[in-house]
Amino acid sequence: MGIFTREILPLVKALRAGDRFATAAIIRKTSPLLDRDALRDAGEAQQGRLDRAKGACAGLLALVDGQPPASLRDVLRYVAEHRLFTVPDVLLPFATADPDPADEDDADENEEEVDNKSETAAWRQALEAPFDQVDKYDRYVRGVSQFDTHQGVKGLEFPRVMVVISDEEARGFLFNYDKLFGAKGKSKTDLDNEAAGKETTIDRTRRLFYVTCSRAERSLAVVYYAENPTASRDALLQQGWFAEDEIEVVG
Template identity: 45%
Template sequence: MGRVFSEQILPLIHARRANDQFSVARIVKAGSPLLSPTALRRSKDNKAVLQGLGKAVDTLLQLWSGEGEPTLLAILQHVAKTGLFEIPDALQAHASGAIEQAAADGSDAEEPADRQTERDIAIQAYLDTPFSQIEPMAEYLAGRAHFDTHQGVKGLEFDRVMVIMDDQEARGFLFRYDDLFGGKPAGEKTVEATRRLFYVTASRAKESLALVAYSTQTDRVRSFVLNEGWFAPEEIVSKLDEHPEAV
């Protein structure tokens, strides 16, 4: 779904800003339906086609000319209007504005889930993101980011590692750090699954390791890791005043 942003629009913006006309031509030739063999055969004026394509690229850049920056939705709708790139099926309704219009027309008393599917709501939240977030996402997907999922780092090593353990944000059901840190007895399914995951992450570091655990039971977490002998008292820092859920 994000391919149109990360693999087409992002490199196109970079190339156009660098005045790299060769790269601009390569990108649109590879991905724009405006330059497909079928479109060119049907056209009676290929020069007009190229002029229209140039205008589509130039007006795309104009989305950055005002204050702030455009959202993915604004860019998506511009691409759909100009036909610059193919729109994925999952984004077609958003590109046309149908989903957003339906949400605006819905009664405030209605529950969002009654007006839209959870999938549409998730896509809307994604499309409300500023375009500047696409480059970090592309770096992550390409494996060049400085962070990864707990499962994604298996088999890798790093000089310094920080592990973030937040059950609420992870929304996992096969593992829970709160269960591992004294929430459930050893042998429970989630405890053992989380223990294996904890070992994978903690053993990635070659020189230094920092573990950040979010919990509503900070005293229990502290007592558990001390009783298990995993850490010495001086290795545990609790910021209860500033961050009441962090250990």
């Protein structure tokens, strides 16, 4: 994602702010359009390259601020077409137009199954995200977002905390909130580990839940996505996790 967070996003921010100096600095530093060697080779045609860079920037701003919202792939294609930045090799296959639908229909099903598990498939899905998500992603990976993982907040404190829980979205086996809250029964492995005095999924989940909830200094909200909300509510009350007036079932 480096081309988006380190090159395209800063340029878009400078363009939106109308900061011509920052815009020029970004283009001069990393764009092939104003590469020093390219400008030298252009000779008397340097003004033409400057005009191309200016027009490409204006078009980029129109694309990302237009409707419908531009996807990452839309922006990548534009950048490649106008040579605003150098597209990394791993993203070059996505910087061109979509293949003919007829060709896709003829693709072998086995190849499609393999591709769905590949890095290429992951990039294809990621690049469908709206471009404006890049800023949120950048803030998240730099640790300045209001969101973080359950493990990532250890040692931090905040006035207000919302803990979002979903076993389905977590797609793992190390933690299981349904089991912790009593909405799901213990497995044979859980029972065997308990009998042997070994750590269980419930033990790990309880510690993680403590970490997240203890980050709150003044107020705490827990959003729990459950397969059966009513049964989960009953289990929470039965095990004394929350009082009745602290639970609200939505949906």
